[in-house]
Amino acid sequence: FLLNCQWDDAELEERLPGKVKKNIADNDINFYTIDGFKIGKEIGLGTRINTVLQSAFFSIAQIIPEEDAIKYMKEAATKSYSKKGEAIVKMNHDAIDRGATGYVKVEVPASWKDAVDDSQKKVATGNRPELVDYVNNVVYPVNSFHGKDLPVSTFENYADGTSPQGTAAYEKRGVAVDVPEWIVDNCIQCNQCSYVCPHAVIRPIAMTDEELAAAPAGTKAKPMTGVPGMNFAMVISPLDCTGCGSCVTTCPAKNKALQMAPIDSQRDQEAVFEYGINLPAKKEVAEKFKETTIKGSQFKQPLLEFSGACGGCGETPYAKLATQLFGDKMFIANATGCSSIWGGPAATSPYTVNKAGHGPAWANSLFEDNAEHGLGFYYGQKALRDRLTEQTKALIAIDYTDESIKTAAQGWLDTMADGTANAEATKKYVAALEAVMAENGDCGCDACKLAREILAHKEFLAKKSIWIFGGDGWAYDIGFGGLDHVLASGEDVNVMVFDTEVYSNTGGQASKSTPCGSVAQFAATGKATKKKDLAGIAMTYGYVYVAQVAMGADMNQCIKAFSEAESYHGPSIILAYAPCINHGIKGGMGVSQVEEKKAVAAGYWHNFRFDPRRADEGQNPFQLDSKAPSASYRDFIMGEVRYNSLTRSFPDRAEKLFANAEKYAVEKYERLKKMAE
Secondary structure, eight states: OEEEOOOOHHHHHHHSOHHHHHHHHHTTOOEEEEOHHHHHHHHTOTTOOHHHHHHHHHHHHOSSOHHHHHHHHHHHHHHHHGGGOHHHHHHHHHHHHHHHHOEEEEOOOGGGGGOOOOOOOOOOOOSOHHHHHHIIIIIHHHHTTOGGGOOGGGGGGGTTSOOOSOGGGGTOOOOOSEEEEEOGGGOOOOOHHHHHOTTOOEEEEEEOHHHHHTSOTTOOOEEOTTSTTOEEEEEEOTTTOOOOOHHHHHOOOSSOSEEEEEGGGGTTHHHHHHHHHTSOOOHHHHHHSOTTSHHHHTTSOOSBOSOOOOTTOSSHHHHHHHHHHHGGGEEEEEOSSHHHHTTSOTTOOSBOOOTTSOOOEEEEOOSTTHHHHHHHHHHHHHHHHHHHHHHHHHHHHSTTSOHHHHHHHHHHHHTTTOHHHHHHHHHHHHHHHHHHHHHHOOOOSHHHHHHHHHHHTGGGTSOOEEEEEEEHIIIIIITHHHHHHHHHHTOSOEEEEEEOSSBTTTTOBOOTTSOTTOOBBTBTTOOOSOOOOHHHHHHTTSSSEEEEEOTTTOHHHHHHHHHHHHHSSSOEEEEEEOOOGGGOBTTOGGGHHHHHHHHHHTTSSOOEEEOHHHHHTTSOSEEEOSOOOOSOHHHHHTTBHHHHHHHHHOHHHHHHHHHHHHHHHHHHHHHHHHHHO
């Protein structure tokens, strides 16, 4: 038995479950440990240690002569990684050598034969009974490989395919080796670390002096800038973190306010995190820092948290931001792909609800009809609200309807198209209806009948924010016909395209979003044609809001585009540049936000917004938010394996395709610049 861990004998004694100790001792199992992560860091592979462990296995098992095993593994590594460069090949060869000698045999104590099973059944608790029941009865058994033992009756309450939101918060996977540690004295309170976090594990919290005094041991805080009498804390969940380091990379403080530290040194911060996120929101903080700003948006609860997305994922920061801005009124139609896998894996859900119980309603459709599915959400909501509108007008028209109801009802009608204003108007309308009905009772008159009908469907009164999520494989390729139909409809729906420039979830096949020169499956010699201009196609309609964003390049432009798209009373589409593990980024996914910045600086990606409302005001609807390229296009693409591997496989073709790609990028920027004039 080979265990990858950092523990010495004393720590093994403390941390190994009694059941495991007894099994090892009773069955005379040869027990070995290896600190694979330490080796991986030392040779430059980081947490990619499969080669280290494989080598250790063959050395211990001796199923073939060790020398032969090392020889075969090195030959395989050379074949697999030669396209990525000699440095990568050498790292893997070093990993094989270190793995073969880096393990330690543990002398199993005789006392382990007497070890008792000290495991405890995991039991979820909380204030949402339907969620707690689902976690205890479905999620925990499935996650512990006992899903096959569940009777059909367990799923009776979920036969319609629905399940409670917020289950991912109960997983606490603890997969990271190193997690961020907040250095309070260095923090400038910009909230950018929270803004870019792919898994919502780092959040700013406002605490009163009384709340800070009652906080768990280990809580760190400082006076909040701009809000006297309030304290600022950045709380981190070590057990939900994937250890990508995006927060550390992004931190703009002169002396970094975050550093990566071993997870064991940060375990006390879990209690601080749980305490902080359950504190009430502070009205004075929301008034000082508006939700449409980088800083202000992060004081709002993210309603996408703790997903199973890759560490450093380029997609989830966009989706998380959308839930912070609109999540309590969102309907999401999600195309199959990476965003549906991290967004809705069985049996957990990373989408969750706020303290009022409101959160995104999420559904996954087929790959090819997701846009139509989302449009169906809109038409369903429209039909319900149209009926409520007619009932409300009829209620106002009745002479004896209470004036408080008439006033509130008219306020609801006047704000129907404004998501923010209508939310407050809906609360007042419902409150007036319930108050009058409670005071006067239901006499059966026409007014009471209408009031009763409206209250029966009160959840549909507030304007909903309809969003259609998907990747470039869906939007540019398989679902394009439906997407085009939805954009052409003129209806008030929002489309979010997570543009990884490849079919990420299915292994990295080329899509029409894949740029010229990029290597992908079905484009092994580099894609010969240029990237489809989906934004340009959408702008030709003239009445579609269109934006291209790259969060790491311009955080302000990104949040501005989100707010403008949602407020536009018509179709909108946002194309968001999303670095992916398939890109093979030099430096890893922990620098994904930096990679977005580099992409824009090199003219590889362009940020802009096309808002039809500006044309109505006599202004140019197109705004080019990217500056002229200031960095080398070639240097940028050579920092990613999907491009630089072509120079080793087909150097002549690479030179030709890269020259074409750079020419296409220059031509596109010049075209966009003319549009902005």
